[in-house]
Amino acid sequence: MSAVIKFFSRTHGKNKLSFIDWIAYLYLFLGFLIIFLPVLWLLLNSIKSQFLLQKLDTNLLPLDYDRVVRATVFGPDGKEIFIIKDLPDWVIYWNELRDEDKKEVNDPNLFISKFEGKEYYALRTHLGLVSDHAKELIEEKNFPEWLIKYPSMFPDAKKEYNPEEYLINLNEEEVRLLSEFLGLKPYKPNGFTSQILISAKNTETNEIEEYSVSRLNTNKDTVNARLISNPQGGIVKIPTEDIIVNKKLRPSWINYSDPLTNNVRGMSFDAIKCLNNSVFVTIIATIITVLINSMAAFALSKYKFNGQIIFFIIILATLMVPASVLIVGIFKMVSVTGLNGTLWGVIIPGAATPTGVFMLRQYMLTIPDELLEAARMDAASEWSIYWRIVFPLALPAIAVLAILSIIWRWNDLILPMIAVSTTKTAYTIQLCLLDFQGEYVAQEHYRLAMTVVSLIPTTLVFVFLQRYITTGIANTGIK
């Protein structure tokens, strides 16, 4: 720690900061920000709740707002807009719950029995109880069965029936229920959206009142808000600087815990499996890459044979071929050999890398031949010369290759897409991130959190092995 303080408090001037110090520290600070801010942004966004992300919240910190629900209820008097406060999260996110969660964890019938009137209607629609209640009513009254199918009929088929005759003998509540179910005017399915609760001075009454807004963009001059005490009054524009927002720091750790405990609502998704696949691919592929490349480099640097230069040039020439050109070829190879759908299909095609062979060859050229001759005099076989002399001596370069291979493999998207994109159980973490969305809803909060998780291994590799990278790269003469 003292070394760090000493490092950062160094000055060019004798005792105080000189002009050059100012420039240097400014430059360092700027560079630090340029590199670090996007990472910080990712980290902090990964603990924002789904609600904030959907509202395109621009705060750096995960500041959650007080929330209200704006409901729209249609009726004989036209549409009525109003605000419901203090609803639990599971009600707000009802549409994203899995079926088993809906039934087992919560009881919507019990919940809405606490409400009445328009709030009851809005919640009934939102919680999907309209059809249940309507079916019960139809059975109770012995109405014909086609009524149940009526909402899902094609418009042409609907013309053959006249459901309105069944509304005549019902009371007002029953008319409403059946009309909402059948979609008969003046009733329609009721609206239900989550909004942000703010406070601001009412320009007419000069009193502080509560408003709800659907999107809070502090870069704009005004905010479109709806007065909670009079939601029918329509949208008013409030100057952004006048609003008081009640913000609480509320990191949303479920972004991490849900996918990692395989508890993602609305979809079955196994992040742990993906991480395991990635770890397997990375470790096995790195071991194979290091072995194959170092053996090739050993042969190219330490043996004299016909066509040595040709081989080396061919290997180097493959560096010039862009990876995207090879996609079709690799796909054909993988499917012909039957490796598609297995992790070996990801591991094997990328095992030999021209960069690795070149880097290791250049390093091995610096190992004196006399050592190999001494080993030959010591009755060592060619394999034990490679394994016990050349391999350990090339470790600095091999460490660089291993680190690079870990990073390549972990971040690779193309090879997994070629080899395993049709087999969910063999997905690597990068494919998972790409696929991280439900059938109807994008779950960006989980995606961001899992992106952060996927960055951890490569970050650790860099933090703990970066000195090998710098010394190794310096030694191999490769920039």
Added chain:
Amino acid sequence: MATLELKQVRKNYGNLEVIHGIDLFINNGEFCVLVGPSGCGKSTLLRMIAGLEQITKGDILIDEQLVNNISAARRGLAMVFQSYALYPHMSVRQNLAFGLENLKMEVDEIDKRILEAARLLRMEEYLQRKPGQLSGGQKQRVAIGRAIVREPSIYLFDEPLSNLDAELRVATRVELKALHARLGNTMIYVTHDQVEAMTMADKIVVMNDGIIEQVGAPLELYNKPSNKFVAGFIGSPKMNFIQFDYLPNSLKEIAPSNSTSLGIRPEHLSIKDENSLSLNVETVEQLGSDSFLYGTTSGEQKISIKLNYQTDIQANQTIKVGFKLDDAHWFDKDGIALTS
């Protein structure tokens, strides 16, 4: 314990022949030094004996067994390299054990041999260190130790002392000689330093341009060089050569017929009138015990003189130097030594 025989051994690199048919026999227990200027092929010859270089033509026999097609590992030789070639990632003990492990030797036997070698070379206290932590002399010992533990039939040394400083070189030279006396193995030693050759060898092989110029015991080479090259190469400072035409008439008369030059060692010249040359002194070096005079005689023939006393002769002085006739070497136009 072994003999080594080379029969018409040749080596080509492409079309270039660098070893032109070497015949050599080295006896059991002999300390044989291959000496010659750099580029004369002595290291190549050693590496051919070791099996690290293919031979183009000829035969190599160890203990009367033909080994041309036997790999380096199985010839039963051990080699000490100029750069020592210690495995830098292994400790001294592992360096010594490596060759024995490759031979699938028992662990007990390996430990025993390492301890013996360590005691012999006094390197017990740094067996656990890596080569990077050793001094030049210590590395040298480890390199020799690595050869000793193998208990080879023949030891090969490729300029092993050239990386040591002067003082250590002399000390190690003596130690190596003592080691040879103790082990009694056949040793082949390559050097470009004729002092090492003279001090250590039982038999010196003087090589030049891929051929053997002369084989013999050290004093034999010094006293009876068979040609001008050997005469000039053995002995320090170099032998003086004076062309026949510039000799005084008194010397011309006693010279053998066909001689074209006279060779006389600097230490055999003295300041006297008998058989004398007139010398214009250009430089005087006083070493305390010895004095060196450098000058020219008639016809710009360069002459150096070694006197084993301090002298008051000054530069630019003209003096008379003479020698005993027994010390004179006469050479014909091909550089072959003539007997007077």
